[in-house]
Amino acid sequence: MERNSTESSETSNQASSNEMQHETQQKITWGRLRGIVNKSLKLLDLNNEEFSVGRGRDNDLVLTLDELPKHSLILVSKVHFIIELANCDLKSPAYIQDASLNGTFVNREKIGQNKRRILNDGDVISLSQTADNKFEFMDFRLPAELAETYNEVSELGAGGFGLVRLVKDIRTGQQLAMKIVKKKKVSRRRRRAPEINEVNIMKNLTHPCVVRMHDAVENPKTVYILLEVMAGGDLLERIVSNTYLSEELSKLYFYQLCHAIKYLHDRNIIHRDLKLENILLETKDEETLLKVCDFGLSRVVRDGVILVYTKKVDIWSLGVVLYCCLSGSWPFGSINGSPFTDQIEKGEFTYDSPSWEEVSHDAKLLINEIFTVDPKNRPSIIDLLQNRWFCDAPMQLKAKRLMKLESVASEESVLPIQRWSV
Template sequence: MARENCPDTQGATQSQASNLWTQLESQPIENVVWGRLYGKNIKVKTLGTRVKHKILITNSSPPYVDLCHEKFAAGRGEGNDLVLTLKELPEKMLCRISKVHFQIRRENCDLSKPVYIQDFSRNGTFVNGELIGTNKCRILQNDDIIALSHPNCQAFVFKDSNLNEGQDLPKEITSSYYVSKKLGFGACGIVRLVYDRRTCIKYAMKHVMKNMLAESTKVNNLNDPERVMNEAKIMKALAHPCVIKMHDIVDKPDSVYMVLEFMKGGDLLKRITTKKRLNDHISKLFFYQMCHAVKYLHDKGITHRDLKPDNVLLESADEETLLKVSDFGLSKFVQKNSVMRTLCGTPQYVAPEVLLTQGRGAYTKKVDIWSLGVVLFTCLSGTLPFHDDYGSPAIDQIKKGKFKFSHPAWKTVSQRAKSLITDMLTVDPNTRPSIDYVLGHSWLRDQIVISKAKALMKIDPLGDVSDDENFLEPPQKRAKR
């Protein structure tokens, strides 16, 4: 589109601008101004007579449209907010414009939400030279250029009233993702909600700062670069319906950004605290999925080492929903029969062998079984089996394996569930059961729950291993409690 088609805004007088404002001030504005479209290489001198939104014409800047309604449409049709005619476009260009060429929207005019542009045209709408595609959407960001019917026919420049939180992030992130609100904070960094600009799919982006301290500080450093990249290496190699999948990773000298599946149902801890406790059916449904995730990891030679409700994410707010195990920041690849010697994990969920040796001893993937026992205890009762409020330090309770089913909630819990918890919370890791034994326990042999879990996990029952084959070892003998 030729440059001479630009409007001569220098000829607009202050009185013209004043008269236009007077006309528009009488029109109610329903919402805050959340964005602005500037004309670029397009005649828009008559825009004010057709558009529902405020336009300001000054001597020093080109005309623009303030976007203050949830949706804004442009095209040849009379029903559009901006009707394009021969006054705005030359005939050879106008004939390529559709009735509704594109629509821009921001949900509820909420500045915390992304701005979408949807292409309704036959000949294409382009953003920064890239075709959106008929009936497809993408996310607009500040200074994006919108072209009509051809990438060179640049018509508008979009300005966002909200410079989102990603403005200080690397270009590799901001060019691909719209960075939205913070979802939470952890020991390893900040988690934000992000949107893929081209697909509009939501993700959770974990931003972890690399610690630049001396090598000698790495042992107890949660942000150690080697440890951070270990998490990325593990997650990129995993593919299971109950394990969080990594979508993308950007590694920078001072930080690493991991783009992960977004689970809108929140974490298991929030679900438990909201409900006070989970009933037998839901606890079993969630626990069954967790066990399948852990079995997958153990079969891959991976020990999670930080299993807890905070690190279990739910797909939706539905009572019966898919869950995924996340946060492999404390995980490590281990070969068969090898041991791990690093003291890590969350105290209330950590196995006694880790505490007894202060991280200097040998411990195996049986630490995950202990953590699963604590998680199941918490699901069913809404309480922790080990806590400083119980008379002695929680660490001492864990080392001795001392816990009680004393909360009133346990009166409605089956003996089989208590038996499974007791088996998993065995102090001696050599007699503590494996994940295969846990999956084969009588409490989990509930066909209704198994069918629902497999449907959520999208596992074909006919192609899956029979649960009868989970009895790979006899129950372990243990001292009377």
């Protein structure tokens, strides 16, 4: 009797687990439509069994004169085409069904009314034979070689670059963040695509405050980058949820961030895209490890090469991050009166918001130094780490424990930055 009850409970739990897994899979974005000619047609994520396009109000994408000129719109049917993925099964093929009177075209070939065909990554869908209503289909499902190793768990984020999914390694059970990036055509001016650049830089990075890359897989159209999972979200989310951060917490975060940038600059790497969304937190705890991510725009400075940007661009970005942490607002913007670009060029900003009343004079002095317009006079990352604002032994010890760095001094003393093993 007890055994039967247990078996019944296990069966019920398994059924619930399967239902939850199915619901989770339905939420995963398995594809995307991108307007090719008409840029007003934004990126459209596909995460349901069906996605319809046409003039009718019940479509997922309703086409109007805002998206298409009149001469093109009159050729569009009430329901023009439907993209299908049966049961949102990520292992099933995606189909496109032609529901129009005038025809739907895939790679310039007409499908035929009420007929359907398999849709492949990179296929171009046209509502007619004209050139002002085309979409590119982007398939974000894992290829067979990756599906054999990783199970897709849920979606972590999406952006213009692609998607980030939570996946589980079937062999080890380890969860990883998989960044799925569609390759872009590389212009003559740009020697290497950003997604390949990111992989080449990250594969050599090992620091407690830099997101670790576990693996990267590339095929002709897509790059899959497997990263450690950061469960605490990004710094922008943390600031927004708290309005702004206390000076004590801002200092703890900024200290870790400066160590990450020092590590990069010591290796002649300029991040070039330091922003709140690219700074991740390990846990939901207030005092947590912070890590830098997203190296798609990063550059390695070669000896003898003259560049229009230097390591000082990262220093300026650090100033923006610190200002946002302490005030919950941006240092430069139209709300301050003069145009945004003029404020940056002149280094004009204020400490007007009420939150600044709680901030120390040393913190403001540090921000003033960082926002030095002439990069030659702007402090280096070593200058920042030696700033008197960081002469805070308790904060340094907290940071040391989070970063798991060895201490070389007692808790009673202020730890000289140069003596840390970073």
